[in-house]
Amino acid sequence: MDTKIIKCQVGIIGAGLAGLASTLFCLNKGLDTLTVGDVSELGFASGCLDFYGADKKDLSVSSNSPWAGFESLVNSGLSHPYSFLSPSNIEASFDGFSSFMTSVGLPYCNEKDRNQLVITPAGTLKPSWYIPAGMKAADVAVTEKKKILILDINGLKGFSSAMIMENLKRYGLDVFSDSIKFPGRENSGELNCEMMARDLEMDNVIDAFAQNILEKAGDAEVIGLPAILGIYRSESLRKKIVNIIGRDIFEIPTFSPSVPGLRIKELAFDGLSRKGGKLFLKSHIDEIEQLNGKFVFRFQSGQRNCIVEAENIIMATGRFFGRGLKSENSRIVESLIGLYVSQPENRGNWFSDNFFDKCGHSINKAGVLTDSYFRPLNNAGSLFNENFYTVGSILGNQDWKREKSGAGIAISTAYSAVQSICMQASPFIDSEHKLSNVNKTAA
């Protein structure tokens, strides 16, 4: 087996949203970057980029004004990762990421000061800051109270247009529901979203599919479908259907497999490679060493052993699902190098008795604590290393699932860490960076 040594300025560990965002921002700054990832939670992502979607007082209530929630988080003294960031940082990070996605064929829509509403497979409304263009028509339909048709597909389980309709009606919307067949797979038994998305990239299938939709369209002003409109050409496929049926359509995110999440994964990977990034997916890192002021880690790519020497590390390894955090003997540990993890005193306190507790679970706030530059701290509050950064969902003092802040944490902390790396490299202070007091104790 042959061995290759690769030197880079930034080694990024993790290829989920935070890892890919870190890669993008490094490449935008002209940094020589290598990214290695294994699990990637993106396969389950809805495609929506959440900044802050919960009510500032009651996490179970969704909020349409993200900035009010952000303000109260920052002022609460809870050392949320957002408290190290300025509003302009956050805007710049989302703008940078969404521009990139638009350039690779996945445009996003946003309105600066309000969340838009996405219709979920349960018929609930999800507020999100930047939403895929393919879902925009749902927000318009809900705010303008248009007549909506929801369609499900015979053979696709876990997606019921009746369920979505029944629950949407509670918001006072005029909705009806129906089912259509998927062309070419009428008798195939169970269907899944990824399979249908790939089929739809073929002209004859998309035309027949549009006809099936048209047959049921009736007097609907806008039509909702499960998110299956292709992987690489979703915008042109959607426009084609809209042309044929003469009205707008929107996608409804599904759970697993999630095609919108897959789109981000595949298009971002391609786009970042073309920008000069070196990305290795499905590769696992077991350890990182420090040698002569550099970080060294190894992984296998095909038949090759790769040894990487990086000047800086951005670790974006995720939480339990991404395997960035795990538990050992009822303690939560950081998997790769054993960084300090702030956490509840004992396992009995990890979770609330009520799964849907409006305050979330204490374990959700466990994670790695950092300074204002997103460099991890140990339990005494000292820096692990000047050139080592942690970003994304592995961070402590945030509950992304309940706050609806997952993408915001991933993208904006990645942006900030990259800025910090550039600042270290240059003697000039970047005036955009917000310096705040570091609170070393867990919430």
Place this chain on the structure above:
Amino acid sequence: MYTDVLIIGGGATGTGIVRDLSLRGISCILVEQNDINAGATGANHGLLHSGARYVAKDIEAARECHFENHLLKQMAPQCIEETGGLFVAVKGDDEKYIADFPVMCQTAGLPCEDISIDEAMALEPSLSKDIIAAYRVNDASIDPFKLSIDNLSDAVTHGAKILRHHEVTCFLKKGSIIYGVELFNHSNGKKVIVKASEVINATGAWADIVAARAGVGVDMLYSKGSLLVTSSRLNSMVINRLRQAADADILVPGGTVSIIGTTSVTLDSLDDIRPTSQEVDYVIAEGSVMVPELSTCRYIRAYSGVRPLVHNIGADGRTVSRNYSLIDHESDGIENFITITGGKLSTYRLMAEKTSDLVCKKLNNDSFCLTDKTPLPESDMGRWVEPGKSSKYWFMNKDSSDTLLCECEMVSKSMVDSIVDCIRVEGKNPDLKEIGLRSRVGKGPCQGFFCSFRIASHLYDTGVFVEDQGLSGIKDFIGERWKGLKPLVRQDELVQTDLQEAFLCGLLGL
């Protein structure tokens, strides 16, 4: 409403009694405040004892278990898997107990075979390498859900009536003579009067509460036992620790899983019985001594049951006899009222027999018990409760349009539809909880997180759910399963919980 005998309590004992009496031609009504097996019968090990566990301290119990074990295998084979059992000791266990064990078994009349360590390891590769002795006995695995449902079904075939969600609020008495009960129907808030010649209190751990409503005292000790269910089956035979009975001594295989337990925690009340993380950690630590894989394997559920123990002076939960208490309250000055409590699942039929004999005597009825001669028919109601049955049925039918809604336990659309029909026939509202009771939905590795959404979708498609019934149904169903998951989410389970919360809370906003 009038009946010869009113039975209060829908666990193994109550359902056993209603079948016993119905076979004898006696009219019966069974009332249950919650649902079938809501008490200890729905929260035990699923173990059909050989009796060997009791040979040291309670030889009478050991003999009874042995006899019933043999009989039930003939009478209700559909509820039993004849796994056989092992008693194993590890380095450091009491050598004297090990040496006395075969002698004690022999005294009790139980078959007990001394086997070599190599043979034990060949039979059960999951055993620790540190075992120093092994004996083979006739333990087996029994499905308490199927058992109660089958008993109930046969009773109904013979004319019995069942009233679920009906709680006894007071006893109707003329002086000290009981002639019936007043019931509160939790489903519709209405009161129901039932008059009966004899009333049997078969309410297990609630026996003292119910007896108090009749004006009688029964001194009970509530002893909680918690058990853990593994994600996949680890053993083919029941594995017992060869020592004086203690905690986390038994690993029972059941269908597609294994169950390790148990603990013994004295409780003050029956409110909110749930397993704690300390109990979970303790059971895993103790159990791993016999079967090391228990410390690393994935668990899908923890649950607790309360043993109904009638108090003996100065006893802790474990030294109180597991033998049953059959009390004719004539001795307390109350007529037409009997309490049967205590005991264990393995001897339910015997307890039912003794109780039924006593009741018949009081009714001047000289009929005799038929449950030791009449096999228990397998009921339709109990069909989908058996692990693995759904998957065999689905595979045989080979209907690719009959989508699997619960992939862990292979429950398909058509099965859900037939269960919904059954529920309607019983006059109840179909919802996820009712479907869960009549099938294995939610009992597999995902514990309902994925399948609850799929099944709710299907129920909206078929018009069973309207408005937000499905969403509140999902929250209730998962809330229930969470009780059993919360204390054991600690290793690999964290990954799944993370994902499920992301879907339900992050995406759907539930």
